[in-house]
Amino acid sequence: MSEAVTKEQVLDALKRIPGPDGKGDIVAQGLLSEIVITQGKVYFSISVNPDRAKALEGMRVDAEHAVKSLPGVEGALVTLTADREPGSAPPPSQSGNGAGGNGASAQSSPFDSSGPGQQAPTGSPGKGPGKPQGLGTPGQQNARPKGTPVPGVKSIIAVASGKGGVGKSTTAVNLALGLKALGKTVGILDADIYGPSMPRLLALEGKPQELAGNKLQPMEAFGMKVMSMGFLVDEETPMIWRGPMVMSALSQMLKDVEWGELDVLVVDMPPGTGDAQLTMAQQVPLAGAVIVSTPQDLALIDARKGLNMFKKVDVPVLGIVENMSTFICPHCGGQSDIFGHGGARHEAERLGVPFLGEVPLTMEVRETSDSGEPLVVSAPDSEPAKAYLEIARKAAAELDQAKGGGRAAPKIVMEQ
Numbered sequence: 001m002s003e004a005v006t007k008e009q010v011l012d013a014l015k016r017i018p019g020p021d022g023k024g025d026i027v028a029q030g031l032l033s034e035i036v037i038t039q040g041k042v043y044f045s046i047s048v049n050p051d052r053a054k055a056l057e058g059m060r061v062d063a064e065h066a067v068k069s070l071p072g073v074e075g076a077l078v079t080l081t082a083d084r085e086p087g088s089a090p091p092p093s094q095s096g097n098g099a100g101g102n103g104a105s106a107q108s109s110p111f112d113s114s115g116p117g118q119q120a121p122t123g124s125p126g127k128g129p130g131k132p133q134g135l136g137t138p139g140q141q142n143a144r145p146k147g148t149p150v151p152g153v154k155s156i157i158a159v160a161s162g163k164g165g166v167g168k169s170t171t172a173v174n175l176a177l178g179l180k181a182l183g184k185t186v187g188i189l190d191a192d193i194y195g196p197s198m199p200r201l202l203a204l205e206g207k208p209q210e211l212a213g214n215k216l217q218p219m220e221a222f223g224m225k226v227m228s229m230g231f232l233v234d235e236e237t238p239m240i241w242r243g244p245m246v247m248s249a250l251s252q253m254l255k256d257v258e259w260g261e262l263d264v265l266v267v268d269m270p271p272g273t274g275d276a277q278l279t280m281a282q283q284v285p286l287a288g289a290v291i292v293s294t295p296q297d298l299a300l301i302d303a304r305k306g307l308n309m310f311k312k313v314d315v316p317v318l319g320i321v322e323n324m325s326t327f328i329c330p331h332c333g334g335q336s337d338i339f340g341h342g343g344a345r346h347e348a349e350r351l352g353v354p355f356l357g358e359v360p361l362t363m364e365v366r367e368t369s370d371s372g373e374p375l376v377v378s379a380p381d382s383e384p385a386k387a388y389l390e391i392a393r394k395a396a397a398e399l400d401q402a403k404g405g406g407r408a409a410p411k412i413v414m415e416q
């Protein structure tokens, strides 16, 4: 195993990245937040002028690549932020520079920004030959051909995110287990074709068994029925072919899987808000959606796109979850807000959707999710597990409300 990377090495690599105006470098210009390293994964944000966020995406990608190419780095989550004045980065505190990191899957890293979720790949269902018939044009208002109900399944909820790598799948699993802890019978469907995570998150291997009548027996983990694209699509299948396959595979996973009686089926959606996601949201008979975001303001722009996407297809948003809210140092217990803090709560309030809760960035979330022992079952008394349980409780309450005719209509105040 290679040596653990240090903050100094990361900073040295970042000195090669020119600042937004092409002058100096992003380190010298004081644009970086605190750099946190846990077990070979590096997290930080770069302050930019929000008006230039799109134009500076290349700078973000360059910074991420520069860090990822360092020996000992397994992944990097780099975001652009506008919530901090350049040069006012918090004073460095001890980072949880763990013992050098393993345990992450060898597959495409969820941190890989060039990978799944950043854009819908060519051949995505909205564009490619696999575009399902009769679903209306993605982007078209009010085109919700409610998907065919799945026999035995009372409610289907989607867990979605505006972009990849924000912890959507980890949240989906812990939310599902939280719902189970509330006494519900739960299934989880991993619809993330570009980077199926359930085999890793639930330590599942193998293929589902075929039953009579062309039905598939879902796999099982922690008392939940589980189905994943990862069980059906060969890892070797090139991305470009996966898009066209997704719709038939998805409808197969809904219709042709012996789900049995379920109170809730949690669907882990592919990240993003492109055509593929919109088409999926239209095709699945969703009772509600949960949006996962990091607190950082530009990520919230993506979260907002997620909200709009569900609005377009008339699916109630049960609420927003703020993930990686605060970093808790495993050594000193100190807290720091790498990506800001409280942004999602504020955004939820602003948009009039429920805020379901916040989950800190901790080593235990990462370790347990990457080793297939989700925190809600492996350490139910830990702080993040309690946060997930509370999120599940609130989501269940919102679901009941949505099913019972929806949230109370907002009061209309007449301006004098």
Ligand SMILES: Nc1ncnc2c1ncn2[C@@H]1O[C@H](COP(=O)(O)OP(=O)(O)OP(=O)(O)O)[C@@H](O)[C@H]1O
Pocket: 109, 110, 111, 116, 117, 161, 163, 164, 165, 166, 167, 168, 169, 170, 171, 192, 195, 197, 271, 323, 324, 325, 359, 360, 361, 362, 363, 365, 366, 367, 369, 370
């Ligand atoms: N609160 C957290 N604290 C620490 N690590 C976390 C937290 N949430 C998620 N992670 C880690 O971040 C990585 C990405 O998480 P995950 O796979 O759930 O994200 P995702 O949004 O589903 O990604 P993708 O879009 O690539 O599928 C994983 O290594 C996971 O263990």
